[in-house]
Amino acid sequence: MNANQDDPREAYSGGDTTTFDTTVNAFDLIANNVDDIDRLVRFDNGNANFNLNWVPVGSTALQGLGPTFNSTSCNGCHVRDGRGKPPDDGTNLTTMLIRIGKTGEIHPVTGGNVGLDNFGTQLNPRGIIDNNGNTIPGEGSVHITYQEIVGIFPDGETYSLRKPTYTINWNTTGLGVAAPASFELSPRTAPIIPGLGLLEAIPETKLTEWADPNDSNGDGISGKINLVWDRATSSAKVGRFGWKAGQPNLRQQNAEAFLGDIGLTNPLFPTNDCPGSQTDCAASPALSELEVSEVRLGLVSFYTSLVGVPGRRGWKLDTVKKGKVSFLEIGCANCHKPYVITGEHTTREISNQDIRPYTDLLLHDMGEGLADNRGEFLANGREWRTPPLWAIGLIKQVNQHEFFLHDGRARGYQEAILWHGGEAESAKQKFMHLSKEDRSNIILFLKSL
Amino acid sequence: MKRLTTTLFLLLGLAVSNCDQLGLNGLNPFEKEKKENDALALAFLALTGGAAPTKENFLKTYANIAEKNYSDAYTAAVSFQTKVNAFVANPTQTGLNELRIEWRKARVSYLQTEIFRFSNGPVDNKEVVFETISGESKEIEPLVNAWPLDESYNDYLVTNGIVSKAALLPANEQEEATADEPTEAAKHVSVGWHAIEYTLWGKDNATSNAVAAGQRPLADFVSNANFANRKTYLKSSTDLLVDHITILKKQWSSTDSNSYYYKFTKDADGKSLDSVLRGIAKFAYGEWGGERMSGAASGSQEEEHSCFSDNTKNDFYYDATGFENIFTGTYNGSSVSPGIGLGSILTSEEKTTTLKNISNAKLFCLNEFDEDPSLNQTCANGTISYRFDQVIVASAVGTTQHTIFTGTIQTSVKAIGKTIQAAAKRFGTTIEDSGLNL
Numbered sequence: 001m002n003a004n005q006d007d008p009r010e011a012y013s014g015g016d017t018t019t020f021d022t023t024v025n026a027f028d029l030i031a032n033n034v035d036d037i038d039r040l041v042r043f044d045n046g047n048a049n050f051n052l053n054w055v056p057v058g059s060t061a062l063q064g065l066g067p068t069f070n071s072t073s074c075n076g077c078h079v080r081d082g083r084g085k086p087p088d089d090g091t092n093l094t095t096m097l098i099r100i101g102k103t104g105e106i107h108p109v110t111g112g113n114v115g116l117d118n119f120g121t122q123l124n125p126r127g128i129i130d131n132n133g134n135t136i137p138g139e140g141s142v143h144i145t146y147q148e149i150v151g152i153f154p155d156g157e158t159y160s161l162r163k164p165t166y167t168i169n170w171n172t173t174g175l176g177v178a179a180p181a182s183f184e185l186s187p188r189t190a191p192i193i194p195g196l197g198l199l200e201a202i203p204e205t206k207l208t209e210w211a212d213p214n215d216s217n218g219d220g221i222s223g224k225i226n227l228v229w230d231r232a233t234s235s236a237k238v239g240r241f242g243w244k245a246g247q248p249n250l251r252q253q254n255a256e257a258f259l260g261d262i263g264l265t266n267p268l269f270p271t272n273d274c275p276g277s278q279t280d281c282a283a284s285p286a287l288s289e290l291e292v293s294e295v296r297l298g299l300v301s302f303y304t305s306l307v308g309v310p311g312r313r314g315w316k317l318d319t320v321k322k323g324k325v326s327f328l329e330i331g332c333a334n335c336h337k338p339y340v341i342t343g344e345h346t347t348r349e350i351s352n353q354d355i356r357p358y359t360d361l362l363l364h365d366m367g368e369g370l371a372d373n374r375g376e377f378l379a380n381g382r383e384w385r386t387p388p389l390w391a392i393g394l395i396k397q398v399n400q401h402e403f404f405l406h407d408g409r410a411r412g413y414q415e416a417i418l419w420h421g422g423e424a425e426s427a428k429q430k431f432m433h434l435s436k437e438d439r440s441n442i443i444l445f446l447k448s449l
Numbered sequence: 450m451k452r453l454t455t456t457l458f459l460l461l462g463l464a465v466s467n468c469d470q471l472g473l474n475g476l477n478p479f480e481k482e483k484k485e486n487d488a489l490a491l492a493f494l495a496l497t498g499g500a501a502p503t504k505e506n507f508l509k510t511y512a513n514i515a516e517k518n519y520s521d522a523y524t525a526a527v528s529f530q531t532k533v534n535a536f537v538a539n540p541t542q543t544g545l546n547e548l549r550i551e552w553r554k555a556r557v558s559y560l561q562t563e564i565f566r567f568s569n570g571p572v573d574n575k576e577v578v579f580e581t582i583s584g585e586s587k588e589i590e591p592l593v594n595a596w597p598l599d600e601s602y603n604d605y606l607v608t609n610g611i612v613s614k615a616a617l618l619p620a621n622e623q624e625e626a627t628a629d630e631p632t633e634a635a636k637h638v639s640v641g642w643h644a645i646e647y648t649l650w651g652k653d654n655a656t657s658n659a660v661a662a663g664q665r666p667l668a669d670f671v672s673n674a675n676f677a678n679r680k681t682y683l684k685s686s687t688d689l690l691v692d693h694i695t696i697l698k699k700q701w702s703s704t705d706s707n708s709y710y711y712k713f714t715k716d717a718d719g720k721s722l723d724s725v726l727r728g729i730a731k732f733a734y735g736e737w738g739g740e741r742m743s744g745a746a747s748g749s750q751e752e753e754h755s756c757f758s759d760n761t762k763n764d765f766y767y768d769a770t771g772f773e774n775i776f777t778g779t780y781n782g783s784s785v786s787p788g789i790g791l792g793s794i795l796t797s798e799e800k801t802t803t804l805k806n807i808s809n810a811k812l813f814c815l816n817e818f819d820e821d822p823s824l825n826q827t828c829a830n831g832t833i834s835y836r837f838d839q840v841i842v843a844s845a846v847g848t849t850q851h852t853i854f855t856g857t858i859q860t861s862v863k864a865i866g867k868t869i870q871a872a873a874k875r876f877g878t879t880i881e882d883s884g885l886n887l
Contacts, residue, residue: 037860041746041855041859041860042746043748044739044743044863045743045747046737048740048746049740049743049747051740052743055595055597055598055599055600055601056599058600058601058652059598059599059600059601059652059654060597060598060600060654060663060751060756060757061597061744061749061751061752061753061756062597062751065599092883128599128601129599129601129602129605130601130602133601133604133605133608158620195506293747293748293749293843295746295747295748295843296747299747300622301744328677329518335490346773360709
C-alpha cells in the first residue's frame with residue numbers, strides 16, 4: 001500500500017468535523033460541519049456543563065458534588081478538553097485517577113470489577129464539607145516512585161525508561177477501617193475529548209472484521225473485542241471507551257465519570273458511591289432528585305460527541321511522509337488503523353465520515369512491562385485498548401506536556417513506543433532496528449497527527 | 450445620546466486563499482487577510498461633526514468610559530461599606546433590608562464594568578496590577594466576582610472564625626489556570642460580591658413554589674450560633690471588596706501616569722484594540738451569553754449568576770448596558786469624550802445588527818426587588834417578567850418566557866460575540882478562543 005497516495009483528505013483527521021486551530025483551544029472547538037445555530041447553542045450549553053464546578057448538596061445551585069470525589073468538574077481532569085498527566089511531585093493526582101478492586105474477582109451479574117469493601121472501584125482522594133458541617137474523609141492518596149531502566153538501540157544510542165511504582169496511603173484513620181489486605185489497582189490518565197463521537201460511530205461490523213482473537217492469520221496480532229455491561233439495557237455490548245474499552249457508549253462513559261470522578265448521581269448511576277463502612281459519606285445529606293438530570297447528561301453527551309478533531313500540520317513534509325511509510329512498514333498500523341469510514345449515527349455530523357483515528361478500538365496484550373494486572377470484563381491484566389493517535393501532536397500545545405501511555409510514564413513519543421511489548425514486541429523491535437533518521441521521522445509523523 | 454449617522458457604506462469581501470505551503474507551523478485553509486486599521490476606520494468616517502471614527506479615538510472613548518464606570522463602582526461599593534459598618538454596629542431588620550437594596554444598587558455600576566474583562570486589563574490580568582492587598586500579584590476578578598460558590602465552605606469559615614481580612618484572602622482558593630494544572634474556579638469562594646450576597650440572603654432553597662430570594666434571618670447577625678463571626682465576615686469581605694475595586698479604579702485613572710489607562714491609550718505595542726475586541730467577544734460569547742445562560746438549558750432552578758438574591762435579571766441587563774456603553778461611546782446616556790464608540794468603526798450593517806442585539810439582550814423587566822417593591826418596573830410585553838429562577842426551572846421549558854430567554858436573548862448575546870469576532874478580522878485580529886470558531 002502506498003502510504004501517501006496523495007489522499008486529498010490526508011489532513012482531515014476527523015473528516016468533515018476537522019478543525020484547524022493550533023492554539024491551546026485546539027481540543028475545545030465544535031465540529032466544523034455543525035452549521036445549525038440551535039445545535040451550536042446546544043453544544044455551547046453542553047460545554048458550559050463540562051466546565052461547571054459542582055458544589056456540595058445543601059447549596060443553592062449546582063449541588064451534588066461528592067460526598068467523595070476526584071475533581072469538581074469534567075474540565076478539572078480533561079483540562080481544556082485535553083490530556084491528563086502524573087503529578088510532578090509524585091503526590092496529589094489532579095488529572096489522573098486510580099481504579100481499584102478486589103484482586104481477580106468478577107461481578108456475578110455484570111462481569112465487571114468488584115469494588116473493595118470500604119473503598120469501592122475508584123480511589124476518591126477528596127471529600128466535601130457537607131451541609132451539616134462534617135468534613136467527609138477522602139479514601140486516601142497515592143505516591144508514585146519511578147525507577148529508571150536503561151537500554152540501548154542496536155546503533156549504540158542509549159535510552160532510559162521510567163517504571164512507576166504506586167503506593168496507596170489508605171485513609172484508614174479518617175474512615176476508621178483497616179487497609180485492604182490485597183487489592184488490584186490501575187492508574188489512568190484523562191484522555192482527550194476530540195473525536196469521541198466519531199469513535200462511537202465506527203460500525204460494529206468493522207470492529208468484528210478487524211478482530212482476530214485467535215490470531216487466525218498468524219501475524220502475531222490478536223485484537224479482541226471487549227464485551228462490557230451496558231446499564232441502559234442490562235446486557236453485554238461492545239466496549240469502546242476507556243483505557244480497556246470498558247464502556248459501551250459515550251453516554252455511559254460520561255455518566256460513570258459524573259458519579260465516579262465528581263460524585264454526581266445521574267440517570268444511569270442513581271446512587272451515591274459510599275462503599276462499605278464509609279458512614280460519614282453515607283450520612284451526608286443527599287438530594288431527593290438526581291444530581292445530574294437526564295437533560296444535563298444529554299447536553300454533555302451531545303457536547304462530547306461533537307468536539308471537532310484537529311487537522312494535521314506539516315503532513316506534506318518529506319520527513320513526515322517518510323515517517324508515515326516507516327510507521328506502516330514496521331507494523332504500527334496493524335493496531336493503529338489509519339483510516340475508517342463511520343456508519344450512521346443519531347448525531348448527523350458524525351455519520352458517514354472518512355476519519356483517520358489510528359486505532360482499532362480492540363484489546364491487545366501489550367506485555368508484562370505495561371501490565372496493570374487488573375482485568376476489566378474480557379480484558380485481562382496485560383491487555384489494553386489501542387488508543388487513538390489523532391491530535392497527539394497537539395497535546396504539548398494544549399496541555400504543555402508529552403506524557404503518554406495509560407499512566408503517563410512515557411516522557412515523549414520514543415519512550416511510549418519503547419514500552420510496547422506483547423503483540424507489539426515485533427513492531428517495537430523493528431523500530432529499534434531502524435536508523436536514527438527513520439526513527440525520528442516516525443516521531444515527526446506522530447507530531448503531525 | 451449623541452446621534453451618529455453613518456453615510457458611507459462599504460462591503461468588504463474577505464479574500465480566501467488556499468495555502469499550499471504547509472509547514473509544521475500551521476495548516477489553515479482560511480488564511481486571514483490583514484487590513485490597515487486606520488485606512489479602514491477612515492473609510493467609515495461618520496460625518497457627525499465630532500471626532501473622527503479612528504481607532505485612537507475609540508480607544509480613548511473606551512478608556513474614559515472605564516474611568517467613569519470604575520469610579521462609580523467604587524463610589525457605590527463605599528456607600529455599601531458605610532451601610533455595612535452601621536449594620537455591624539447595630540443589626541436591625543430595617544438595616545438588613547437596606548443593605549440588600551444597597552447591594553443591588555452597587556451591582557449596577559460594577560456589572561457594567563464586566564465588559565472590560567478578558568481584555569488583558571487590570572481586572573483579570575495580574576501582570577497589570579502590581580499593587581495588591583496581600584502584597585502578591587493576584588488576578589482581581591476572582592477576588593471580586595467569583596461564582597458559583599460552595600456555601601458550606603462559607604459556613605465553615607464563619608463557624609471556625611476564619612473571618613478576618615488577613616484570613617479570608619488566602620481562603621479564596623481561586624487557583625488560576627496554569628500551564629499544566631486545571632483551574633478549580635468557584636469551589637471555595639471566601640470573598641467578593643457573591644460571598645457577600647450569601648451572607649446577606651443565605652440559601653435560596655429551590656422548591657418549585659418558593660417565589661422568593663434567600664431569607665437569612667436577622668438572628669444570624671444577632672443571636673444565632675456564630676453571629677459575631679458572621680458580622681465580622683460581612684465587614685471583612687466588604688472591606689476587601691472596596692480595597693480591590695479601589696485598585697481597579699486607580700488603574701483606570703487618567704490622572705495617574707503610571708496607570709493602565711495611560712499605557713492603554715498610549716498603545717505603544719499597538720495591541721490595545723486587539724485586547725478590547727478579544728475581550729468583548731469572549732465575554733459576550735463565553736461568559737455573559739455562555740456560562741451564565743446555560744442554566745436555562747439544564748433545567749436547574751438555581752443555576753443562575755446571583756442565585757441567593759435573585760438578582761440575575763439585573764446582572765444580565767447591566768452586562769448588556771456595559772456593552773452598550775462601549776458600543777455607543779456613551780455612559781449613563783451621555784456621550785463620553787471623544788465620543789467614538791465601537792459602532793462607529795464597524796460597518797453600518799454590523800452596527801444595525803448589533804444595536805438590535807443589544808435591545809434584545811435587555812429584554813428583562815427588573816422586578817425582583819423584594820426588599821423595596823417600589824423599585825420594581827412595570828413589565829412590557831415580550832420582556833422577561835417572571836422571576837428568573839422560574840424562567841429556567843425545568844418545568845418552564847417551552848413557555849413563552851423560557852423561549853424569549855433562550856431563543857432571543859441568549860442567541861442575541863452570542864451573536865454580539867460573533868459579530869465582534871468577524872469585525873476583528875478586518876483589524877488583523879483573529880479570535881479563535883474556545884467556542885468562537887466561525
